Amino acid sequence: MTLPTFLGIGVPRSGTTWIHELFKTHPQVYVPKYRKEINFFNKNYERGIDWYEKYFPSDIRAGKYRAIGEITPFYLFNDECIERILKMPSITKLIVNLRNPVDRAYSFYVVMIQNGKCVGSFEECMSKYPVILQQSYYSKQLKKYFHHFGREQILVLIYEKTIASSISKTKEIVANFLDIDVEGFPPTAGTDKVAVSRIPKAHAAYLFFDRIAWKLKDMRLDCIVSWSIKLGIKRLFGKKPLPPKMKEETRQYLKELYKPEIKELESLLDTNLDCWK
Numbered sequence: 001m002t003l004p005t006f007l008g009i010g011v012p013r014s015g016t017t018w019i020h021e022l023f024k025t026h027p028q029v030y031v032p033k034y035r036k037e038i039n040f041f042n043k044n045y046e047r048g049i050d051w052y053e054k055y056f057p058s059d060i061r062a063g064k065y066r067a068i069g070e071i072t073p074f075y076l077f078n079d080e081c082i083e084r085i086l087k088m089p090s091i092t093k094l095i096v097n098l099r100n101p102v103d104r105a106y107s108f109y110v111v112m113i114q115n116g117k118c119v120g121s122f123e124e125c126m127s128k129y130p131v132i133l134q135q136s137y138y139s140k141q142l143k144k145y146f147h148h149f150g151r152e153q154i155l156v157l158i159y160e161k162t163i164a165s166s167i168s169k170t171k172e173i174v175a176n177f178l179d180i181d182v183e184g185f186p187p188t189a190g191t192d193k194v195a196v197s198r199i200p201k202a203h204a205a206y207l208f209f210d211r212i213a214w215k216l217k218d219m220r221l222d223c224i225v226s227w228s229i230k231l232g233i234k235r236l237f238g239k240k241p242l243p244p245k246m247k248e249e250t251r252q253y254l255k256e257l258y259k260p261e262i263k264e265l266e267s268l269l270d271t272n273l274d275c276w277k
Helices: 015-024 049-053 077-088 099-113 121-129 140-148 167-178 203-220 222-230 233-237 249-255 259-269
Strands: 006-010 069-070 093-098 154-158
Touching: 015 069, 015 093, 069 093, 069 203, 077 249, 093 140, 093 167, 093 233, 099 121, 099 249, 121 249, 140 259, 154 167, 154 233, 203 233, 222 233, 249 259
Parallel strands: 006 069, 006 093, 093 154
Antiparallel strands: none
16 A cells, blocks of 8 residues: 655645645656646545555556645645544654745635635735635644644745745755755756636536536546646636735735744744735
8 A cells, every 4th residue: 555655734725736736847756747736634534545655656657756646725624634634653854834924815806806705906815715815824733733743743844945046045045955966956946836716707607517526536637627728728718817915004914913923933934024015
């Protein structure tokens, strides 16, 4: 039985898709080719280990990899995940991506607009849907993981200090953490844009496609969804302008709101987060 040795556990809109795509290019790392968010430990746990194992290579093929894993950015926020992950001894390393709380909140709002989960301005939606702001509070959940895992087992990547500023530096950091050869990453790996926000013009048709896509994934036909996207099916739905940016007074309000959180994180991670201030 082959099960993951590492997990990416969070957070949404902080570079997790970029990390997943980066790992796909390395010959010593295995992540599911057609599916990023398996959601096993939060949504699909009752399906059992046998269901989960099918997302990973056979025992024969597994020997060629030094690191086997998957990335589901919602694991961090589900307390049940911690206990469930601890029951899988093969998992010895966790990766957490963090981003400026204000920017992450707005980016998550755009995705909710895209997926038909909310309608209206950022200011309207952040009031109606608390999850938009709540998922930018990282320290409380990180402390829970630090209680059960050694600090050396958890790699925290600050988006602004790594992915957004130096791809080569990020490659070195994750290679050292997973004990893989940094030279295994192709020179161009990580240079393509991923997880680009797009508001479809034909929104109803897009949401119908999205429902069909999730049904296909539930039937383990992720490859069909992946091929459809690569063939450009999303372009058929057209493109509308992104929603207006948050108001400057909203940004200033949120910067004040998250000040205690940032201070707590600086202490918890023993790092400077002036890039968020």
